[in-house]
Amino acid sequence: MHLILFFIFAALCLAGAVNLLLQTHPINSALSLIVVMTSLAVLYLLLGAEFLAAAQVIVYAGAVMVLFTFVIMLLNAGREERTLGSRAARVVGFPAVAAFLALLATVLLKAHGLGRAAMQEGVTSTDDLSAVLFTKLLLPFEVTSVLILIAILGAVALTRHGDGERSASK
Amino acid sequence: MTMLQFFLWSLLKVAVVTVVLLVGVAYTVLLERKLVGRIQNRWGPSRVGPFGLLQPLVDGAKSFLKEDIIPTAVYRPLYLLAPIIALGCALISIAVVPFGDPRVGRNGFHLFQISDVNIGLLVILGITSIGVYGVALAGWSSNNKYSLLGSLRSSAQLISYELALGLSLVGVVMRAGSLNLRIIVESQSSEGLLTWNIFGGLQFIAFFIYLMAAYAETNRSPFDLPEAESELTAGYHTEYSSMKFAMFFMAEYANMITVGCVATLLFLGGWTSPFGNLIPLPDNIVIQALLPIFWFVLKVFSFLFLYVWVRGTLPRFRYDQLMNYGWRYLLPLAILNIVGTSLWLAYK
Known part of the structure; x- marks a missing residue:
């Protein structure tokens, strides 16, 4: 199934x-x-x-x-518009992509210490997930949240640019 | 229970629930027309059947029989796909709603819930967020400026209010410690009214935020800007006629019912009695099975009643007011509610 x-x-x-x-x-x-x-x-x-x-x-x-x-x-x-693609892309691009994928596959297959994932009947509960997320992976988790905060601040800063007069008059 | 039995039972449940939901949708429309009529000091539909009760049937027949016009300039594949997405998503989300006592049934098979999912709440949120495409694609593929404006408004509104909606539910989830709708209901069932999340759970701020966000999510007055008829003719479904229009219409009301179900489950104690254990249940097993459904339907009904009442009372917001309200009031309030709830839970 x-x-x-x-x-x-x-x-x-x-x-x-x-x-x-x-x-x-x-x-x-x-x-x-x-x-x-x-x-x-x-x-x-x-x-x-x-x-x-x-x-x-x-x-x-x-x-x-x-x-x-x-x-x-x-x-x-x-x-x-659909173009036929440049000749350089065809000559260099396809072999390069194939080589890169082969390299990636080799590295992934040879890598040790990666966990296993298999199709299974059971599910990982949200409890287990959050336990791992907030103990073992706490640092990456928090760093990611800071990263997102920076992105939000950046977006706000970009949109506010030159908008000062309009928001002041409101 | 074998695989085949399970399959057949599930099929039966799906069929029954879908039929009941569609009938519910039809009669919600009638309820709205009747109530708004009374609010405006007129009768509402009263000619077809006693008290106009057969009106939804004739309306349905009318939609079927009307000519189905597809304008020449539309982008056909998406134009045809959009109402299916809208109605499909509106109907699917009812699948995880438990509307009766989960103890009825055997071998882990619940008679009054199509599917008991661990992350039921997230499933509902996910399906609603996919439902946005129905509206967005309808407006874009119609190739009509009013439709496009309507669907742009709607996409922006749905994205904005989905945040407040999702965050308002976090407090409830924290109190129950689960995303499973059945467990969330059971966590507030011990003392009836007093332990409902809205009262005993002190989640009334969350309920208020949820209520506002739900009006916006379902494109209902006072936030019905995507289809504001005075400025956008009919918004995203301007170019739709006949059954395709009816599908959008049904999707809107089905969404209202789903939102009402979620409010009932999360804040109003679901299928449990408001009196808790004060009134002992009679021994009759049929009554024991049906009484929870009665309470559930009653709660959803009062939510729908409130919906219509608000529509009959409040004028429409302006678009910038809508956005301001969502981002600058509801969202911070929801975050404060999460902080407050977690502090309270930690203190306890």
Whole structure:
């Protein structure tokens, strides 16, 4: 059962990713990306990571991609022209990508000390997840939150630029 | 219970719940028309059937029979997909709502809940956040400026208020120590009214934030700017007619019901009786099974009543007011509520 679901959603995920590249209209590409992200959420679920799956849907498919489509709609971006690609990209690019992927795969397969994830019936409860997150991984967690705070402050600073008079007159 | 039995029972539950939900949607529309009518000192629908009770049926038949117009300039695939997303997401989220006593059923099979998920609350939030695409794509694919403005407004509004909505629920989740809707209800069931999260749990600020955010999330008055008819004709569904329009309409009311269910589960004690154990349950097993459903439906109904009441009373906000209110008042208030609740829990 798990294996069948895995193949279905893995195929859906890859199909979405390929479609993302092939579509000429930005909004279709954005929608394909949503398909990719939701299928990834299902794969997480098959691995027993239910909280991660829900977070993936809420944050990526729900919030980030809504902003993507929002911007595309706001700019009313039109169809992109399809070019055949440069010759250099074909000659150098494809072998380079293949080599890079091979390298990455070798390193990952040879790496030691990585945990195992397997398709399973049971789920990792939110309790367990938060216990790990707030004890073993506390430092990365807090550093990430500071990073996000900096990003928020940066966004506020950028949008406030030159807006001083208008907000003062309100 | 074998796999096949489980499958068939689940199918039956899904069918029954969907039918009940759709009937609920139809009669919520009637409730709204009747109530707003009385608020404005008129009768509301009264011609079809006794007290106009058959009005939803005729309305449904009318939507089916009307000509389905698809304008030539629309972007067809997304134009056709949008109402399906909207209605689908609105109907799916009811699947994790427990609407009766979970003890009814056997072998871990709950009769009054389609699926008991550990992260039920997050599932509802996730599905609602996907539902935004229905509105966004409808407006964009219609190729109409009013539709586009409506869906832009709606996307921005939903993203903004989803934050306040999600944060307002954190206090409740912290008190229950779980995201499972059944456990959240059981955590507030011991003394009836006094242990409901809204009263005994001291989550009334969270409830207020949730209420406001829920109005915005479901595009209801006073935050119904995405479909403000005086400025945007009908907003994102201007170009939709016949059954496709009806699907958006049904999605809106189904969302109202879901939001009411969540409010009931999280703040109003779910299916438990407001009197706690003061009134002993009769021995009859049928009454024991049905009484919780009665309380649940009553609570959701009063929430819907409040919805309509607010619509009949308050004027529409301006768009900048809406954004200010969400970001500068509700969001900080929600964060303060989380801090306060966690301090209180730590003190206890």
